[in-house]
Amino acid sequence: MGKLKVLIVDDEYLIRNLLKMRIDWEQQGMQIIGEASNASDALDFVDKHRPDIIFTDIYMPSIDGIEFSTRVLQMYPDIKVVVVTGHDEFEYAHKSIKIGIADFILKPIHASELLRVTEKLKRMIVEERSRDQELEKLKEDLRKNFPYLKEKFLYHWLKGALSKEEIHEKAEYFQVPLGLGIGAFQIAVIEVSSVSAKQTEEQLILLRMECRNQVEAFYGGNAGVIILTDTRDQIVIVSRNEDANLIAECESLTESLTRTNKCVVSIGIGRKYEDIEKVCLGYQEACRALNYQAFVGVNQVICFEDIVERGEQQYRSNPGLLQQLQFYISVGSSERASQALGDIFNVPFSSVSEFRMAAMDVITACQRAAIEQQIEDENYVFNKESLISILTADHLPELIRTLESYILHVSRAIGSRRQTKEGNLISQVKEYLENNLSNPEVGLASTAATFFVSSGHLGRLMKKETGQTFVEYLTNIRMKRAETLLKQTNLKGYEIGVQVGITDPHYFSILFKKNTGRSLNEYRNNR
Known part of the structure; x- marks a missing residue:
């Protein structure tokens, strides 16, 4: 802070000079920048130079010191005005305190009194300017933080933390x-x-x-x-x-x-x-x-x-749908398994945890199907990372897509295993039939019992693998063996029938002609 500027106003030259000479103003951190003999000149000076401190007499021509001080403080309330007065004028001067006079000095003027007043004024001005600077800093901070404070108000409004009056008051302040x-x-x-x-x-x-x-x-x-x-x-x-x-x-x-x-x-x-x-x-x-x-x-x-129209209800496992899903996966029907999956998830879930529960049900059904079909060794079916990716999915569409992929893989794995297994079974059945053609007791039921499968299942597999029913296939290979024996041996017809498991000669002759288009004798004579 620079030197404080001082103005002396008094119609008596001696008083003005006395004030200037009583103390070392420089040492006090002050500088007398002017003096005036009347209030009118002093007002003009104040407008041009804005002093920090004014010493003024009470009785002056035209405009007295009280009126002069009133005008100055109305225009510049931060200027400190000190009234210089005598004992007989003190009561009158005391009334000026209402207008904001900073202090009084009694005549005759003593250096000690003048020093006391200047020290006091200096402290007041320093404190006020520090407060002003702090206030300006706060205002600047407010300007910088205004957008943040505005958003804070808006957020409190949206959170329901303000009354209607507070909302309108703050909206006006923040120009919302x-x-x-x-x-x-x-x-x-x-x-x-x-x-x-x-x-x-x-x-x-x-x-x-x-x-x-x-x-x-x-x-x-x-x-x-x-x-x-x-x-x-x-x-x-x-x-x-x-x-x-x-x-x-x-x-x-x-x-x-x-x-x-x-x-x-x-x-x-x-x-x-x-x-x-x-x-x-x-x-x-x-x-x-x-x-x-x-x-x-x-x-x-x-x-x-x-969401309101859709409604909410707690998820409940549907055993019927889950059994359907497991069955379709077990038989390798991925398309029907996907349809069952859609039915399972066609409910209005109310939380993420609920559709994850549904995912757990689906995974369990898949794994039961896999265990039932003996594909426990398939890595993907029981892969930890795959299961975690399903159970941590944050969005239902993403979860359903992942589950569909999972179901498709398990269904294909089961289908592939079943196909391999069924192919091996039919190969074994074919070999068994070739080795037991002479046994007239060999048929669908006995063969199914030998391989521990149902007659119906074996019949369907034979039809699927060979394009023939079991009886058609067995009859066909018996007739081919009979043809071979006719070509390579001199066995009689009934003996060949016994060799291929058909002990009734008449029935054997009928079957042979039906399959080859020729009788036994015609076939042998034309070989």
Whole structure:
């Protein structure tokens, strides 16, 4: 702080000179910059030079010291005015304290008294200027933090922490146009996240800042729209445009944000509210709707009204559907298994934990089918990482896609194993029949019993693998053996029949002619 500027006002030259000579003003950190013999000249001087301290006499021509002090303090309340007065004038001068006089000096003027007053004034000015500087600093801080404080107010409003009077008072201070627009308030909450799990926190913050800038640019300073960021770094849109379609706007925003940024976007929208105090309900509904991204997937606009209409109920396992799923997987029917999966998940889940419970039921059905078909050695079926990826899925569409892939793999693995197993069984049956052709007791039932399968199952497998029924296949290989014996031996017809397991000669002759188109004798004679 530089030297304090002092002005002396008195119509007597000797008094002015006495004041100048009584103390060392320089030592006091002060400088007398002027003197005046009357109040009029002094007022002009004050306007031009703005002194810090004025010493003034009470009785002066035209305008007395009290009137002069009143005018000065009205225009410049920070100037310190000291009244110089005699004992007989003191009572009159004392009245000036009401107008803000800093102090008094009694005549005759003593150096000690003058030093006391100047020391006091200097302290007062230093303290006041320090306070002023601190106040200016606080004001500057306020200017810098104004946007933050404004958003803090808006967030408290949306959280329902303010009364109607507080909302209007703070809105006026922060110049928030809550009164503009004639429509009801409607809230949209935008959640932005990165498509990359490797993105740093700083990159995520910058991404969200860029998305907010795009949202603000989208609305282009529309007075009926307020945009802020809440404590969860979600972008909040408060709309009060009667003709606006917030759902359509948010769908356009979703398309724009995901196209220009490497991000995923989910937007929840609450219902409309007229009452300024009930806007907090719209914000709660928008946040709740946003939570339903787990059921509809990302890059979607979710309306709370749709959730209410959909309703909520607690998930319950459906044993019938799960048994169907297990059966379809067991027989390798991936298409029907996918349909059963769709039926299992065609319920209105109320939480992420519920659709994860449903996923556990599906995984259990898959593993039971795998164990039943003896493919426990398949890595993927019991792979820890695969199961974790299913049970930690955050979005229902993603979970269903993953489960479909899982079911398809298990079904194919079972189908492949069954096909291999069935192929091996038929090969063994064919070998068994070749080795036991002479046994007339060999038939479908006895062969099925030999291989511990049902007659129906073996019959279906034979038809599938050979294109013939079991009886057709057995008869065919018996007739081929008979042809070979006719060509290579001189055995009689009934003897050949016994060799191929048909002990009735007449029946053997009929079968042979039916299969070859010739009788036994014709075949042997024409060989």
